Every structure is written in structure tokens, then in C-alpha cells.
Amino acid sequence: MKRVGEFFQNIFKNRMMLLMVLPGALWFLFFSYLPMLGTVIAFKEYRFDRDGFWASIVNSKWVGWQNFKFLFSTNDAYIITRNTLLYNIVFIFLGLILSVLLAVILSEITNKRLSKVYQTGMFLPYFLSWVIVGYFTFSFLSSDRGLLNGVFNSLGIPPIQWYSESKYWPLILVLVYLWKAVGYNSVVYLASIMGIDKSLYEAAMIDGASKMQQIRAITLPMLKPIITIMTLLAIGKIFYADFGLFYQVPRDSGTLYGVTNVIDTYVYRGLKTTGEIGMSAAAGLYQSVVGFTLVMTSNYIVRKFDKDNALF
Incomplete structure (x- = not known):
């Protein structure tokens, strides 16, 4: 009884802090933890149009691993897995380098008002929806009135049918993603740089260190923990692809x-065609399990080399 009393006493004592945490806790409860109960749909032939939303979860026929076969038994299994993995590896690698580079450059701008203008300009693309970005891309790549083909026309170069030739799109998708994400992702690294003790730089300047030497000897080592954490979190989503990027920007072109x-x-296309919600749930569960395994494995490896930089 004493421990129960102390528990409620601590809650009352920290009630204001707990009240501040409540919105975030409720968000995780309703959108992250409660949906876990729905993973049972991945193993059932779920049809809400037959028995209703809730009754179908209980009454639907149990099909075991049948829904998972949709991802692995088709000829497209290798292609979609390869594309998802390779694109995310490139996004993580180039995104990390460019985000850190951008954060370092912004931190070196002495004019704070000008720095705010640059930051706003680089953050803006992140807040645009992929639908808008898709139309921006189309305005550049349209075969009839696209800006690039207009330039090619004026130079006597034959126009390119961008939405029919697949060889250009790995580069296009990478560039569009980096344009949209790098500015926002640099915020975390910029905040970390701002938190570095200025006396370290002053001591380096007294010792005659150049700006590049200061970055190499102070800034980058101090960013190492946050770089490790952000990379580990990104690895956890390596089997997730940004749907808007891969659907809206190429305009769902079959070629x-x-x-x-x-x-x-x-x-998504399979769900739209067949209406099998269980298949969609199976794909989400597969991505989550693989992502969890990758995070745990990566974190274990990091702990072996540098325990302080691991997530847990």
C-alpha cells in the first residue's frame, strides 16, 4: 500500500509535466500501439463488406501465411524488393552526407538574418505534398510543354519522352527526394552544431587551426552520436518506401x-485491383518485422564498437 501511495503521490507531484506529455502519449497509443491488434488481419481472409468492420476481424477465415505469398510468389517480388532496398540505401547515404554538409555550411553563416532566409528556403520543399511536387516535376519533364524539352528544342536536341524511358528515373527520383528532404533533415544536425561548446573552437583558433581543421577535428566528431542515431532509425525504415515519391512523381506510368x-x-495497386485488405496488412507486418530486426542488429553492432553511441 505504501508503494501505491508513493506512485499516486509522484503522479500528483508531476501532474503538469505529465499533462504536457499526454497528447504525444495518446497519439502513440491510438496510432502506434492499438493498431498492433489489427495485425491478426494479415493471417485472415478479411472482408469487411461481408460481415462488417469489427465482426470480420473475428469471423473471417484463417488463411495462415497465404497473404504473405502475394509478395513473394510473383515475378515482381525481386524487382520491388531490389528497388525498395537500393533506393533507401542511396537515400540514407546521400541524405546523410548532404544534410550534414548543409548544416555545417549554415552554421558558418555569420549573418543570422541571412541564415534564417536560407533555412526557410531549404525547409519549404519538405512541407509540399508529393502531389504538388509531382506537378512541379511534370512541368519540367512534360513531353509537349516541359521546360527541359523546351531547352532541348532551342538547342536542336530531339525531345526526350521522360515518362516512357525508365533509364532516367533512378537519377530523377534521387534528385527529387534529396531536394525535398535534405533541407529539413539538416535541422537536427544544425541544432547539434549550435549546442557545441564555443570554447572548443576558440581554443582551436588560438592553436592556429583553419576552418576546415576545426570542422574535421571538432564539428564532425561531436556530430558522431546524432549521426549514428539518425542512421539507425533510417535503417529501421529501409523496407518502407515513400509512397508519394514513387507513385505521384512518375505519375503511375506503367512503362x-x-x-x-x-x-x-x-x-497499393494489388489492393486496388483485388480488394484484399489482408494482403496489405501482411505487407505492413513484413516491413515492420524486417525493420525491427535491422534496427536491433545494427544497434547491437554499434554497441560492440561504441556503446555510448547506440540507441539503447
Whole structure:
């Protein structure tokens, strides 16, 4: 009874802090933890149009691993897995380098008002929806009135049918993703740089260190923990693809599926065609389990080399 009393006493004592945490806790409860109960749908022939939303979860026929076979028994299984993995590896690698580089450059701008203008300009693309970005891309790549083909026309170069030729799209998708994400992702690294003790730089300047030497000897080593954490979190989503990027930007062009089809778009098209919600749930569960395994494995490896930089 004493411990129970102390528990409620601590809650009352920290009630204001707990009240501040409540919105975030409720968000995780309703959108992250409660939906876990729905993973049972991945093993059932779920049809809400037959028995209703809730009754179908209980009454639907148990099909075991049948829904998972949709992802692995088709000829597209290799293509969608390859595309999802390779694109995410490139996004993680180039995104990390460019985000850190951008954060370092912003931190070196002495004019704070000018720095705010640059930051706003680089953050803006992140807040645009992929639908808008898709139309921006189309304005550049349209075969009839696209800006690039207009320039090619004026130079006497034959126009390119961008939405029919798949060889250009790996580069296009990478560039569009980096344009949209790098500015926002640099915020975390910029905040970390701002938190570095200024006396370290002053001591380095007294010792005659150049700006590049200061970055190499102070800034980058101090960013190592946050770089490790952000990379580990990104690895956990390596089997997730940004649906808007791979669906809206290529405008769902069938001739580009070889380089734009990923797990998320493949499942969406399958769901739209067959209406099998259990298949979609199976894909989500598969991505979550693989992501969890990768995070745990990566974190274990990091702990072996540097325990302080691991997530847990």
C-alpha cells in the first residue's frame, strides 16, 4: 500500500509535466500501439463488406501465411524488393552526407538574418505534398510543354519522352527526394552544431587551426552520436518506401514500373485491383518485422564498437 501511495503521490507531484506529455502519449497509443491488434488481419481472409468492420476481424477465415505469398510468389517480388532496398540505401547515404554538409555550411553563416532566409528556403520543399511536387516535376519533364524539352528544342536536341524511358528515373527520383528532404533533415544536425561548446573552437583558433581543421577535428566528431542515431532509425525504415515519391512523381506510368515499383506501390495497386485488405496488412507486418530486426542488429553492432553511441 505504501508503494501505491508513493506512485499516486509522484503522479500528483508531476501532474503538469505529465499533462504536457499526454497528447504525444495518446497519439502513440491510438496510432502506434492499438493498431498492433489489427495485425491478426494479415493471417485472415478479411472482408469487411461481408460481415462488417469489427465482426470480420473475428469471423473471417484463417488463411495462415497465404497473404504473405502475394509478395513473394510473383515475378515482381525481386524487382520491388531490389528497388525498395537500393533506393533507401542511396537515400540514407546521400541524405546523410548532404544534410550534414548543409548544416555545417549554415552554421558558418555569420549573418543570422541571412541564415534564417536560407533555412526557410531549404525547409519549404519538405512541407509540399508529393502531389504538388509531382506537378512541379511534370512541368519540367512534360513531353509537349516541359521546360527541359523546351531547352532541348532551342538547342536542336530531339525531345526526350521522360515518362516512357525508365533509364532516367533512378537519377530523377534521387534528385527529387534529396531536394525535398535534405533541407529539413539538416535541422537536427544544425541544432547539434549550435549546442557545441564555443570554447572548443576558440581554443582551436588560438592553436592556429583553419576552418576546415576545426570542422574535421571538432564539428564532425561531436556530430558522431546524432549521426549514428539518425542512421539507425533510417535503417529501421529501409523496407518502407515513400509512397508519394514513387507513385505521384512518375505519375503511375506503367512503362516505368521496372525502376519505380516498390513494395508500397505494388501493394497499393494489388489492393486496388483485388480488394484484399489482408494482403496489405501482411505487407505492413513484413516491413515492420524486417525493420525491427535491422534496427536491433545494427544497434547491437554499434554497441560492440561504441556503446555510448547506440540507441539503447
